[in-house]
């Protein structure tokens with residue numbers, strides 16, 4: 001059953017994808033990862049991120065000593081695979097059928113991985129929301145403010161939950177403090193996948 005809650009302006013659709021839809025999505029993502037393997041980007045400060053990443057679509061998000069940016073090719077030089085239809089369907093239902101995302105970032109959180117508080121602000125136009133899908137182990141998602149610091153609220157995101165950050169919350173700081181490794185049986189070796197879809201151009 002889907003239950004919608006709003007956390008500091010961020011919409012959270014708990015249970016948006018049922019078990020069969022989650023399994024389908026994992027199957028489609030396996031094909032993407034086979035063509036565009038996960039890698040660990042370096043932060044601009046030189047430390048590798050604990051989250052492993054890949055992407056699908058026109059652009060992939062990338063980071064190294066030169067900074068954060070979108071790239072039109074995987075580090076191997078290959079074009080990014082197309083965004084799976086099952087991902088686009090979620091975007092059409094919750095964001096827009098008229099404008100599809102340019103990038104579907106794939107984040108993989110293994111045991112101990114986390115993502116520090118940040119804004120998604122490498123896109124040209126912040127009028128389009130950011131949509132993200134959680135699969136596998138639970139992740140503790142934290143939402144703050146449009147400036148760094150201050151109060152924040154957290155919610156555990158479970159497999160099948162979808163988050164939409166739009167309107168005033170489009171530029172809110174957010175992050176993932178920890179995952180409950182092994183809490184889901186969707187991925188045979190555990191871990192959490194998060195898909196983040198964005199309009200880039």
Ligand SMILES: O=C(O)CCC(=O)C(=O)O
Nearest residue numbers: 107120132141176194196
């Ligand atoms: O893993 C998540 O739920 C959030 C990911 C995220 O904020 C990002 O990739 O920018």
Ligand SMILES: [Fe+2]
Nearest residue numbers: 118119120174
């Ligand atoms: Fe983000």
